[in-house]
Amino acid sequence: MNKDNPGNYFEDFRLGQVIAHATPRTVTAGDVSFYTALYGARFAVQSSDQFARAIGYPNAPVDDLLVFNIVFGKTVPDISLNAVANLGYASCRFLAPVYPGDTLSATSEIIGLSENSNRKTGVVYVRSTGFNATGTAVLDYIRWVMVRKRDETAPPPAKNLPSLPTLVSAGDIGAACPPLNGAAYDDTLAGSARRFGDYAPGERIDHVYGMTVEEAEHQLATRLYQNTARVHFDQFTEGKRRFGRRLIYGGHVISLARALSFNGLANAFHIAGINGGRHVAPLFAGDTVFAWSEVVARAELPERSDVGALRLRLVAAKNRPCPDFPDRSGQDYDPAVILDLDYWALIPR
Amino acid sequence: MNKDNPGNYFEDFRLGQVIAHATPRTVTAGDVSFYTALYGARFAVQSSDQFARAIGYPNAPVDDLLVFNIVFGKTVPDISLNAVANLGYASCRFLAPVYPGDTLSATSEIIGLSENSNRKTGVVYVRSTGFNATGTAVLDYIRWVMVRKRDETAPPPAKNLPSLPTLVSAGDIGAACPPLNGAAYDDTLAGSARRFGDYAPGERIDHVYGMTVEEAEHQLATRLYQNTARVHFDQFTEGKRRFGRRLIYGGHVISLARALSFNGLANAFHIAGINGGRHVAPLFAGDTVFAWSEVVARAELPERSDVGALRLRLVAAKNRPCPDFPDRSGQDYDPAVILDLDYWALIPR
């Protein structure tokens, strides 16, 4: 809890510390509309109460990334207000569906600390968890972030590097998706006949369309998530810094790329987990985002015949269409790549 | 239904073909708020549950053009993804009111095909219909659009030009407006004392105010409608094409002009039908839209003493105020004109 919040600096964190974040947030149909306007998402399950009910939801669930972004936003004032860089995500699981009317809150546990050799910054590893009003966890994920020290002479903490799983086991996903009636899942309304069995590991899909981002759009999005990181909002200050521009929130990029992926993955309606993710390069207003996906693997879920899981790599690039799949080679990425996200999507069988 | 949707090309369409479009959409109070923020609409019936209930609606109906734009958006991936130009609308009727909570879906029937002499493109005529969750048609309209051929050597279809009524009969409109209690309709709250009898054919009304359009606004709008036409979103690609700019979705222009028309037509609260419409010239971000209306005709509706119909021409112009009513002379329009829409509005008697 903060007073006149200056945010935490690296030396303020303690291993094992649990932080309850401020500002619980009731998610409403208003947020759902806003999310649609921001990204143009078209997955039928999240778009239509009628479609969702037909297959077994009580009504349309809230888009998984809207939940992620809201939970993430809560963590910012305590975790990353003094961050230099958001380094990565791992082990993200969506644990329960979220519906309009649910109130989300969040906590974070410090699971690792490692001061950098320059003594000016350190890496903080946190496991953040989002809860609904009944106290049920709806989402958890690991994030690590490079945070400034307030005082360079502050003694470093004992170095603790948590284990960072590179993969969420297929046995650990699916809890946020109720048992579905696959027969009632209407491929025509969903926009594609391609189901679980129609995607093969190694397949690459160009999502074709590009979306140009405006300053007003990413600012509206980031405020909708109550994310307070100043780099996204303050041109006066950012104009004098490294990029000379406001930096677009990484979650905006993920949501945009995911919405673009509808074109080719229309039935992969639910993000069940995120294995890892990296913001390879920054995005700025005026840039146009393109995306492509690779089917990394296909997995059956224990005791579920309704849906299967596709492990997907979602790669976004700026100002570069992706028919030839710009990618990583070794440690280097094609200079246009901005996002490399490895996630599990559920898709009807 | 599409896989990795490349959209249909001219030679993919067949006369009589019926296409069920993807992504049903539950319309909510969130969409209504967003629509208000986009255009500033102020018609009391759509703005206030209390006002709407007083006159006989169960609660405030969704703005007709929000319904139109959502239904139109669904047709884009199947009908006009490869369009060169959206040529016109005809015979549009609003058939049932839509309320927050209703889920909209859409189908289109191919009612005409005509290849162009250049063999590179052809005109596709469709009748599109929007439905609510009970399967009741809420809207139908004819649209014709010039679509590219995938293969210029593909044989042309038999030429079929549908009859395109230039007027929806006054006997065919009004189904989306329940019987109203005119006595409970409060002119003061509605913003004008001018009712059906106070408008005379030939009258022209300058709507006075101008509204400048920003890129973020039309992109948010077009995504809210889940309209995927890439020309509205992708500056990287459009920057290299004819206009060098993203093109603003025509439905955004119609909604904007209609909202401006409140100033002079405050009681003409319901669009019952659209006789025809033409996007005379493109609109780009940074342009300021002005509008004026002409009362073309006045019609009583069969067996209805509560409301009458005004046939209105709504003309929008860019970067040019309209006190002198910039118009068409013969086939040519004043160069500032961007929209010429002929519609029926219901207004209390």
Add this chain to the structure above:
Amino acid sequence: MNKDNPGNYFEDFRLGQVIAHATPRTVTAGDVSFYTALYGARFAVQSSDQFARAIGYPNAPVDDLLVFNIVFGKTVPDISLNAVANLGYASCRFLAPVYPGDTLSATSEIIGLSENSNRKTGVVYVRSTGFNATGTAVLDYIRWVMVRKRDETAPPPAKNLPSLPTLVSAGDIGAACPPLNGAAYDDTLAGSARRFGDYAPGERIDHVYGMTVEEAEHQLATRLYQNTARVHFDQFTEGKRRFGRRLIYGGHVISLARALSFNGLANAFHIAGINGGRHVAPLFAGDTVFAWSEVVARAELPERSDVGALRLRLVAAKNRPCPDFPDRSGQDYDPAVILDLDYWALIPR
């Protein structure tokens, strides 16, 4: 009530005249989401139904300034369409909480008139009141505004200057806040442990963060409030006038500064009254807004042990961080200052 509304000119107003404004508006969860996206407000009471219920609200009330802006918007077509300048506010009281689903309407009484010596303009003083659907007043405030005369030769009205209280008595505020269960108010979730007793008169708080405003943002906001003042929307016309730019609606500045003030005043969740306010200088798109607050006074409320009132001065500046509290000296303000607002906020004891 207007026809083809040209707005009222100075000589159209009469002392004692009561104007019922057009377009009642049902406030919904959609408006609440939009407001969050516009300003990033994070006060827990307005953000979370669960938090609000725990302390005694039926559910999360609508942000006070959203109510203010909607009511204000209704008055524009009748009061300030021909305004030269919005001069000030006084004696604003929030009288009843507003919840999603409530329908707001507004009236204004002309309480003062004073022609200016140039005979081209005059000052109109109005007391505007917002009502919910049951006819309960939810808000009232005095505003004075300089309005053009239609005809410079029109005879001046008798000069009537109303008394303009510089302070709303602490005994007159709090009606919009139900009795709260302070024990259930969770400081951690609210984001701060500082309560009533932790603020001392004379204390100054830098809210630190800056927010850059985009044209699309203020236009969306101002339309959401159905405010029709053309200076905010019409670049074609404004581009040729004094500023060469669209002017940002003053209520947008207040909402932005108030949202920024969360950082330091997280528990001051409710604006109970506004003693006075002045838009010291205009704001334009591209400018970055910073803000600071001064605790002017602290007041107990009659018979309330749950909450107390802080009298706060909220000062906003453009393109200038505020660690040194840019302020007024005599009649002159620091050239960066754009807003000086004196209000009462309720805060748990």
